[in-house]
Amino acid sequence: xxxxxxxxxxxxxxxxxxxxxxxxxxxxxxxxxxxxxxxxxxxxxxxxxxxxxxxxxxxxxxxxxxxxxxxxxxxxxxxxxxxxxxxxxxxxxxxxxxxxxxxxxxxxxxxxxxxxxxxxxxxxxxxxxxxxxxxxxxxxxxxxxxxxxxxxxxxxxxxxxxxxxx
Amino acid sequence: xxxxxxxxxxxxxxxxxxxxxxxxxxxxxxxxxxxxxxxxxxxxxxxxxxxxxxxxxxxxxxxxxxxxxxxxxxxxxxxxxxxxxxxxxxxxxxxxxxxxxxxxxxxxxxxxxxxxxxxxxxxxxxxxxxxxxxxxxxxxxxxxxxxxxxxxxxxxxxxxxxxxxxxxxxxxxxxxxxxxxxxxxxxxxxxxxxxxxxxxxxxxxxxxxxxxxxxxxxxxxxxxxxxxxxxxxxxxxxxxxxxxxxxxxxxxxxxxxxxxxxxxxxxxxxxxxxxxxxxxxxxxxxxxxxxxxxxxxxxxxxxxxxxxxxxxxxxxxxxxxxxxxxxxxxxxxxxxxxxxxxxxxxxxxxxxxxxxxxxxxxxxxxxxxxxxxxxxxxxxxxxxxxxxxxxxxxxxxxxxxxxxxxxxxxxxxxxxxxxxxxxxxxxxxxxxxxxxxxxxxxxxxxxxxxxxxxxx
Numbered sequence: 158x159x160x161x162x163x164x165x166x167x168x169x170x171x172x173x174x175x176x177x178x179x180x181x182x183x184x185x186x187x188x189x190x191x192x193x194x195x196x197x198x199x200x201x202x203x204x205x206x207x208x209x210x211x212x213x214x215x216x217x218x219x220x221x222x223x224x225x226x227x228x229x230x231x232x233x234x235x236x237x238x239x240x241x242x243x244x245x246x247x248x249x250x251x252x253x254x255x256x257x258x259x260x261x262x263x264x265x266x267x268x269x270x271x272x273x274x275x276x277x278x279x280x281x282x283x284x285x286x287x288x289x290x291x292x293x294x295x296x297x298x299x300x301x302x303x304x305x306x307x308x309x310x311x312x313x314x315x316x317x318x319x320x321x322x323x
Numbered sequence: 324x325x326x327x328x329x330x331x332x333x334x335x336x337x338x339x340x341x342x343x344x345x346x347x348x349x350x351x352x353x354x355x356x357x358x359x360x361x362x363x364x365x366x367x368x369x370x371x372x373x374x375x376x377x378x379x380x381x382x383x384x385x386x387x388x389x390x391x392x393x394x395x396x397x398x399x400x401x402x403x404x405x406x407x408x409x410x411x412x413x414x415x416x417x418x419x420x421x422x423x424x425x426x427x428x429x430x431x432x433x434x435x436x437x438x439x440x441x442x443x444x445x446x447x448x449x450x451x452x453x454x455x456x457x458x459x460x461x462x463x464x465x466x467x468x469x470x471x472x473x474x475x476x477x478x479x480x481x482x483x484x485x486x487x488x489x490x491x492x493x494x495x496x497x498x499x500x501x502x503x504x505x506x507x508x509x510x511x512x513x514x515x516x517x518x519x520x521x522x523x524x525x526x527x528x529x530x531x532x533x534x535x536x537x538x539x540x541x542x543x544x545x546x547x548x549x550x551x552x553x554x555x556x557x558x559x560x561x562x563x564x565x566x567x568x569x570x571x572x573x574x575x576x577x578x579x580x581x582x583x584x585x586x587x588x589x590x591x592x593x594x595x596x597x598x599x600x601x602x603x604x605x606x607x608x609x610x611x612x613x614x615x616x617x618x619x620x621x622x623x624x625x626x627x628x629x630x631x632x633x634x635x636x637x638x639x640x641x642x643x644x645x646x647x648x649x650x651x652x653x654x655x656x657x658x659x660x661x662x663x664x665x666x667x668x669x670x671x672x673x674x675x676x677x678x679x680x681x682x683x684x685x686x687x688x689x690x691x692x693x694x695x696x697x698x699x700x701x702x703x704x705x706x707x708x709x710x711x712x713x714x715x716x717x718x719x720x721x722x723x724x725x726x727x728x729x730x731x732x733x734x735x736x737x738x739x740x741x742x743x744x745x746x747x748x749x750x751x752x753x754x755x756x757x758x759x760x761x762x763x764x765x766x767x768x769x770x771x772x773x774x775x776x777x778x779x
Contacts, residue, residue, distance in 0.1 A: 165366075169363075172367060201334075202334060204335045213359050214363065217364065218635060220678070224341075224352070225342075227338060227339065227341075227342035271677070277677035
């Protein structure tokens, strides 16, 4: 059932984020949000399928093909995942730093993959406001998401136990 | 346990490897991708029944002029392509206008060296030379021979450009005196290597001393007729190959150039070519007459995807549509489709697209020709897009040029001549075109162009 909710809800978050931005709210990059959740909070065994749903959602708003989105989101996760053990307690400052790094890396990686695999490339201009909003908004959003379905069902149990103990 | 699996996540690495395999074998994984992404469009498709906003499309006044503009474009393109001088064309030769589907295979100068045409080898039987106006573009390949050894007569014909590694060497002359290449330096031109600074290089010259004195780039290089040899009788004299490019060292004191090599830069960009002309000898009767391809149309409806970037649409049709199919409304380009499952698709408008386009720019007035160019949308704001273009020499396109922008040939399902919008050269950066697509609400119905072979 949790998988049904994950594949039903997560791809639509990309459209929802854009819709809310159209209404005047600050932009939220769901790719960065998803990558951060998967890298630091999600169950490691479930990562492949969780990543697939994120890539499908990104395909709705970006012209590149699905495997490119898998790489663009998956490679930063593969880099950040070993750091999960180092940044014990996941202080919000680390999350903000990681979010701002991902807000730069994911568009750059997207452009690189587009060049290598002959895919439509995203706009190469980096918006500093995107980085700012990623660093400011994503830590509280991650906190809320970890308490709400469908993210709660995929949060690593050790992480949940740590949160309860705290 | 957590630390161990986090430091070596096998599943994650496996799906990243799968993604690489997916990119290597797109045909194998294509149907899976269509279903996965198509199923994610079920929610917006359902929502569009109640909340769907009409896709942005042109108003009646704009659409009314599109047919008129397309006719004008067609007239000017035909005139340009058939404008070879009377002395160059073989007497009574039949001229066939063909569309270019794609350019591929890196050749001399790092440029593409092969074209794929929208006509088959069988239809072009008896043709050999491929030209555009008085420019020599290349040579038609022969099915079952050389590089086209695996091609069949019914396959789309391929053309090797002059920078193709298998292209014949050409006898030419550098037009030093401006006299049409008659009295200039005579040279042999061959395809350059991919690392060369231009697609073709001069191999031999009749007067090395005179060649060493060349210190000026930009001189025209034209073919000369040969009486003997492999290309004898095949290439007539007077066809334009390009402009000479002198490569060497500048002498700081005397402003002289120590010439090391001379290259030839063609006046066209392979990606930008929309049409070419083939000559057929009058004695050959087997081929069909020249005609441009028609396309079968599938009716559909487009909706703005809620929250997606401007210009990203949900496309709903009765049948599946191929990737890259043009979504049109009465001759105007609404976008390019990406086919998904169950009649769903995603359409991306020109302004939101990030792909390389082959384009035709039709300047206002009758004095300037239609320019073939390739370009990528660099940024967009509202209904204005800025396209970084390349193709025609900068000096040919005036800084104040304004006109209309059309699609060039962008693959099998996106033919040339679809109106994109009003365009002008950007005032600050002349390598940019500012394109305004008329956008209003209202029309929902669109046509998607699909398999052209069914509508020949």
